[in-house]
Amino acid sequence: xxxxxxxxxxxxxxxxxxxxxxxxxxxxxxxxxxxxxxxxxxxxxxxxxxxxxxxxxxxxxxxxxxxxxxxxxxxxxxxxxxxxxxxxxxxxxxxxxxxxxxxxxxxxxxxxxxxxxxxxxxxxxxxxxxxxxxxxxxxxxxxxxxxxxxxxxxxxxxxxxxxxxxxxxxxxxxxxxxxxxxxxxxxxxxxxxxxxxxxxxxxxxxxxxxxxxxxxxxxxxxxxxxxxxxxxxxxxxxxxxxxxxxxxxxxxxxxxxxxxxxxxxxxxxxxxxxxxxxxxxxxxxxxxxxxxxxxxxxxxxxxxxxxxxxxxxxxxxxxxxxxxxxxxxxxxxxxxxxxxxxxxxxxxxxxxxxxxxxxxxxxxxxxxxx
Amino acid sequence: xxxxxxxxxxxxxxxxxxxxxxxxxxxxxxxxxxxxxxxxxxxxxxxxxxxxxxxxxxxxxxxxxxxxxxxxxxxxxxxxxxxxxxxxxxxxxxxxxxxxxxxxxxxxxxxxxxxxxxxxxxxxxxxxxxxxxxxxxxxxxxxxxxxxxxxxxxxxxxxxxxxxxxxxxxxxxxxxxxxxxxxxxxxxxxxxxxxxxxxxxxxxxxxxxxxxxxxxxxxxxxxxxxxxxxxxxxxxxxxxxxxxxxxxxxxxxxxxxxxxxxxxxxxxxxxxxxxxxxxxxxxxxxxxxxxxxxxxxxxxxxxxxxxxxxxxxxxxxxxxxxxxxxxxxxxxxxxxxxxxxxxxxxxxxxxxxxxxxxxxxxxxxxxxxxxxxxxxxxxxxxxxxxxxxxxxxxxxxxxxxxxxxxxxxxxxxxxxxxxxxxxxxxxxxxxxxxxxxxxxxxxxxxxxxxxxxxxxxxxxxxxxxxxxx
Numbered sequence: 001x002x003x004x005x006x007x008x009x010x011x012x013x014x015x016x017x018x019x020x021x022x023x024x025x026x027x028x029x030x031x032x033x034x035x036x037x038x039x040x041x042x043x044x045x046x047x048x049x050x051x052x053x054x055x056x057x058x059x060x061x062x063x064x065x066x067x068x069x070x071x072x073x074x075x076x077x078x079x080x081x082x083x084x085x086x087x088x089x090x091x092x093x094x095x096x097x098x099x100x101x102x103x104x105x106x107x108x109x110x111x112x113x114x115x116x117x118x119x120x121x122x123x124x125x126x127x128x129x130x131x132x133x134x135x136x137x138x139x140x141x142x143x144x145x146x147x148x149x150x151x152x153x154x155x156x157x158x159x160x161x162x163x164x165x166x167x168x169x170x171x172x173x174x175x176x177x178x179x180x181x182x183x184x185x186x187x188x189x190x191x192x193x194x195x196x197x198x199x200x201x202x203x204x205x206x207x208x209x210x211x212x213x214x215x216x217x218x219x220x221x222x223x224x225x226x227x228x229x230x231x232x233x234x235x236x237x238x239x240x241x242x243x244x245x246x247x248x249x250x251x252x253x254x255x256x257x258x259x260x261x262x263x264x265x266x267x268x269x270x271x272x273x274x275x276x277x278x279x280x281x282x283x284x285x286x287x288x289x290x291x292x293x294x295x296x297x298x299x300x301x302x303x304x305x306x307x308x309x310x311x312x313x314x315x316x317x318x319x320x321x322x323x324x325x326x327x328x329x330x331x332x333x334x335x336x337x338x339x340x341x342x343x344x345x346x347x348x349x350x351x352x353x354x355x356x357x358x359x360x361x362x363x364x365x366x367x368x369x370x
Numbered sequence: 371x372x373x374x375x376x377x378x379x380x381x382x383x384x385x386x387x388x389x390x391x392x393x394x395x396x397x398x399x400x401x402x403x404x405x406x407x408x409x410x411x412x413x414x415x416x417x418x419x420x421x422x423x424x425x426x427x428x429x430x431x432x433x434x435x436x437x438x439x440x441x442x443x444x445x446x447x448x449x450x451x452x453x454x455x456x457x458x459x460x461x462x463x464x465x466x467x468x469x470x471x472x473x474x475x476x477x478x479x480x481x482x483x484x485x486x487x488x489x490x491x492x493x494x495x496x497x498x499x500x501x502x503x504x505x506x507x508x509x510x511x512x513x514x515x516x517x518x519x520x521x522x523x524x525x526x527x528x529x530x531x532x533x534x535x536x537x538x539x540x541x542x543x544x545x546x547x548x549x550x551x552x553x554x555x556x557x558x559x560x561x562x563x564x565x566x567x568x569x570x571x572x573x574x575x576x577x578x579x580x581x582x583x584x585x586x587x588x589x590x591x592x593x594x595x596x597x598x599x600x601x602x603x604x605x606x607x608x609x610x611x612x613x614x615x616x617x618x619x620x621x622x623x624x625x626x627x628x629x630x631x632x633x634x635x636x637x638x639x640x641x642x643x644x645x646x647x648x649x650x651x652x653x654x655x656x657x658x659x660x661x662x663x664x665x666x667x668x669x670x671x672x673x674x675x676x677x678x679x680x681x682x683x684x685x686x687x688x689x690x691x692x693x694x695x696x697x698x699x700x701x702x703x704x705x706x707x708x709x710x711x712x713x714x715x716x717x718x719x720x721x722x723x724x725x726x727x728x729x730x731x732x733x734x735x736x737x738x739x740x741x742x743x744x745x746x747x748x749x750x751x752x753x754x755x756x757x758x759x760x761x762x763x764x765x766x767x768x769x770x771x772x773x774x775x776x777x778x779x780x781x782x783x784x785x786x787x788x789x790x791x792x793x794x795x796x797x798x799x800x801x802x803x804x805x806x807x808x809x810x811x812x813x814x815x816x817x818x819x820x821x822x823x824x825x826x827x828x829x830x831x832x833x834x835x836x837x838x839x
Contacts, residue, residue, distance in 0.1 A: 039526070064531070064532050065531055066529065066531050066532070067531075067532055080526075080529045081529055081531060082528065082529075114528075114529065114530070114531045115531065115533065116531070117531065117532050117533050119532070306533075315621060318502075318621075341498070341626075342498065345498050345500055345624035345626075346500050346624075348624055349500035349620060349621055349622070349623070349624040350500070350621060352620035352621070352624075353620040353621030353622075355620075356617065356620055356621075359534060359535050360530075360533055360534030360535070362535075363530075363532060363533060363534045363535060364532070364533060364534070366532075368532075
């Protein structure tokens with residue numbers, strides 16, 4: 001929550017400043033003469049014959065005040081920002097051409113405007129991707145060993161033991177939440193929901209942890225569940241085998257910082273993904289752990305760029321504490337439907353606020369060309 | 371419109387004496403029928419499984435169940451007959467349709483959304499506070515205030531550069547238009563528990579909403595630590611405001627229930643909007659241009675007995691969500707309908723008069739031969755000096771939220787009213803209505819008692835400041 005922002009909200013836009021760009025020149029027609037600090041809307045016009053991208057940067061360090069990511073040939077797009085004191089230049093990026101930076105305009109005084117943020121490049125994200133890849137490698141080893149215990153219990157018809165073994169294996173998978181897109185179809189096979197199948201929970205196509213959960217908590221037999229457990233092991237092994245050659249999409253690293261908990265709010269905190277074990281709050285905690293891992297890897301990039309980072313940790317901590325407070329005395333999770341209204345509201349509230357704080361990270365860490 | 375739990379006493383006592391009075395007196399100055407008159411009212415005794423017998427009995431002239439029992443001797447008297455201009459609602463609706471309602475000034479001694487006529491669209495949302503401690507609660511009040519200032523004034527939301535997602539949802543376009551938006555914030559009694567150290571500041575008249583006989587209150591749609599009412603010319607402006615405020619307060623409060631409401635155009639023109647029963651609603655109300663009436667009926671005064679000083683300038687805000695069983699209602703003949711309400715359906719005239727805004731003259735009709743003693747209008751506002759101080763400022767909206775399990779329409783009334791004292795006003799009126807015949811056709815299922823906070827006096831002030839500091 002913040003009360004800020006208001007002072008600058010009421011102003012009306014001045015007449016647009018037309019800024020023409022192409023692969024030959026970038027805002028060369030832009031003269032800031034008489035341009036004072038405050039809100040301005042530039043109409044960026046692409047005079048070239050191909051699409052391009054236009055940034056308004058601080059030429060001293062390449063930090064970006066505002067951007068128009070794609071602008072088609074012959075079209076224009078508004079760029080609106082609050083100009084503060086500082087140096088400004090348009091930079092144009094057209095495919096197959098070197099970036100072109102236009103003339104620098106200086107606005108004097110001591111006005112604060114829209115802050116410039118140092119862009120993050122693909123190169124900046126290679127290290128974090130490698131680190132995260134290694135985290136997943138370790139996670140998959142743990143996952144396989146825990147899933148083997150689960151599968152062995154199912155095959156041996158020790159279904160009580162299987163129910164106990166199910167949770168740690170599932171939580172290990174749920175801690176790898178930043179990698180699901182990279183897992184491709186393995187994610188659906190290992191942790192898919194029945195929602196997309198015509199027969200729902202009765203669909204023979206449904207496999208993975210949730211399918212096993214459904215069977216283990218709905219009185220299905222070891223005989224019925226054994227092929228499902230076997231298939232789970234086979235899929236985890238196949239994923240593990242493919243992982244060394246799998247690349248993490250660099251864009252995903254930032255996106256997943258809020259997407260993991262977006263999914264937790266949608267599927268775990270609602271109870272949607274409770275197929276019988278009543279452990280969606282534990283799953284949420286595993287998702288928090290996965291998010292924290294990602295944040296830890298990105299920390300060096302985020303710390304100088306995101307003033308809201310401490311609030312991210314504050315709210316993730318609060319959410320985690322609330323989840324810790326809402327457990328059975330023996331440490332088992334409480335089904336979300338059995339929470340008191342006030343506990344549920346506090347948890348949902350903390351998760352939602354954490355998501356608001358996390359949201360800017362995806363924009364900040366989007367890999368940009370400089 | 372419920373009645374009290376404590377009602378054993380309240381109920382019988384009040385009902386009786388009101389009944390007597392209504393026979394006895396007379397005039398009332400001016401305006402109103404108090405309460406929720408033609409609209410939704412409460413229900414009452416759940417009849418036996420089949421309502422028909424009771425309904426018919428009522429029609430045949432019996433005074434239905436307990437409500438109106440005895441008729442006392444009548445003293446003479448007279449009633450003022452007043453005519454009033456068509457409400458400003460119509461004008462507002464026309465402007466709203468053009469999407470051009472001007473901003474409603476946010477600052478003032480009182481919250482700006484309380485006195486105006488109902489707007490075209492509204493939403494009432496109850497929240498529970500999730501802020502930890504007084505400091506965070508104060509932040510919450512400041513944030514709601516800051517967002518309300520911006521949203522009611524309009525303007526262009528600031529771009530965030532490459533530093534995050536857009537700061538505004540964009541549903542009103544790149545520039546937020548005010549569209550007459552008002553934001554009214556209230557607090558419920560549960561906010562005064564041990565979480566924020568506010569127990570000693572509990573307003574004297576604030577408590578959980580009383581269930582009245584025949585209420586069907588759903589806990590999931592009743593109560594709340596806080597309530598917001600957002601009203602504007604168009605639904606998109608209401609939705610935009612709710613979305614914006616929620617986005618900025620996620621860690622401080624969590625929505626508990628919500629209902630959207632709408633005003634209908636006056637049909638025919640020059641009359642008053644109709645509720646889902648087809649009757650005009652909100653014909654009589656206290657005169658909001660009279661400071662004296664507002665001071666005696668709506669605003670809590672600095673010297674209001676028993677009230678903590680911080681409440682001065684506030685107003686008790688009662689919300690009742692009332693389902694109307696319109697399929698059942700539509701199967702009732704028009705005479706019975708009009709006798710239940712006390713007005714003509716087509717014209718809105720009181721059954722004893724020939725103009726909408728005429729004051730019914732119950733003194734001349736002590737036995738209820740013209741306007742039945744159990745008519746909603748008559749019970750709600752007997753128009754006697756003794757009942758004048760129970761009048762409330764009624765601000766109802768219609769609602770439409772789909773269908774129920776048997777395929778009937780889930781429509782009704784978002785009954786809202788403002789007053790200085792819930793017990794003296796809303797509960798007294800509601801108590802008079804306990805056994806009215808209309809109860810068979812309505813079902814109150816939610817809502818709450820709140821105190822709409824005093825206004826924000828200047829740019830540094832915030833809603834709830836006097837409460838939390």
